[in-house]
Amino acid sequence: MTNISGPMPGENFLHMLNIVIFGPPGSGKGTQSARIVKKYDLIHLSTGDMMREEMKNDTPLGREVRGYIDKGLLVPDEVVLKEIDMHINRHLDKPGFIFDGFPRTIVQARALDQMLEAEGLPISLVISVDVEEEELFKRMMGRGEDSGRSDDAEHIIRRRLEVYKEQTLPLISYYMEQGKIASINGMSPVDQVFDKITRAIDTYLESQTVLPVVD
Numbered sequence: 425m426t427n428i429s430g431p432m433p434g435e436n437f438l439h440m441l442n443i444v445i446f447g448p449p450g451s452g453k454g455t456q457s458a459r460i461v462k463k464y465d466l467i468h469l470s471t472g473d474m475m476r477e478e479m480k481n482d483t484p485l486g487r488e489v490r491g492y493i494d495k496g497l498l499v500p501d502e503v504v505l506k507e508i509d510m511h512i513n514r515h516l517d518k519p520g521f522i523f524d525g526f527p528r529t530i531v532q533a534r535a536l537d538q539m540l541e542a543e544g545l546p547i548s549l550v551i552s553v554d555v556e557e558e559e560l561f562k563r564m565m566g567r568g569e570d571s572g573r574s575d576d577a578e579h580i581i582r583r584r585l586e587v588y589k590e591q592t593l594p595l596i597s598y599y600m601e602q603g604k605i606a607s608i609n610g611m612s613p614v615d616q617v618f619d620k621i622t623r624a625i626d627t628y629l630e631s632q633t634v635l636p637v638v639d
C-alpha cells in the first residue's frame with residue numbers, strides 16, 4: 425500500500441493493515457483476534473461482542489437483536505452495517521482494524537469494501553481459520569457450559585453452523601477472487617495457530633503478498 429506519488433484525497437496513511445478474520449463459529453476467531461490486536465496494535469471490531477454488549481445493557485438495539493441471536497440466526501445486515509460504520513469512523517486515526525465475525529454475508533462484504541474504499545483503506549488480507557465440523561461442535565458445547573452465552577446450546581449451535589454454510593461460506597470465493605485469502609489450519613493448539621497467523625501477517629507486511637496456505 426505504499427504510494428510514492430503522495431496521498432490521494434481521502435487516503436489515510438496511518439491505516440496500513442486491515443484484516444478480516446474469517447471462520448465458522450467456534451473456530452477461535454475471538455481468541456486469535458485478541459492476540460493479533462496486541463501484537464500489531466490494531467482495533468478489534470467484533471460484531472458478536474458489539475451485539476452482546478447491547479444485549480447486556482438491554483438497549484433498544486440489544487432487544488431487537490436478541491430475537492435473532494438466541495435462535496442462531498444472523499442479525500439483519502443493515503443493523504450490523506450501521507454499528508460497524510460507527511466504529512470504523514470512531515477509530516480512523518488507528519493503524520488498522522481486525523474485523524471478527526464480520527462480514528458474514530455477501531451484502532456485508534460488498535458494503536465493507538465500499539466503506540473502506542471511501543477512506544482509501546482496503547482490506548489487506550483475510551485470514552481463514554479452518555476447523556472440522558466435529559471439533560467446532562465439541563468446542564462450542566464445552567464453551568456453553570461456562571460462557572453463559574445463550575446461543576451455545578446444542579440445537580442453536582447446529583443452526584449457527586447451517587447458517588454459516590449457507591450465508592457466510594460463499595465469502596471464501598468473494599475474497600479468493602480478490603486474491604486475499606490466507607488459509608490457516610485451525611485444528612492445532614492456540615499458540616501454534618497464532619504462529620501461523622503471524623507468519624501470514626508478517627509476510628504481507630514485508631512483501632504485500634498473501635500466502636494462500638499456511639500449515
Ligand code: ADP
Pocket residue numbers: 448449450453471472473475492493496497498499500501504524525526527528532575584
Ligand atoms: P460465533 O463466531 O461463535 O458465531 P459471534 O460472537 O461472532 O459468534 O456472533 C454471535 C451471533 O451474533 C451470531 O450467531 C449472529 O446472530 C450475530 N452476529 C454477529 N456478527 C454478525 C454479522 N456480521 N451479521 C449478522 N449477525 C451477526
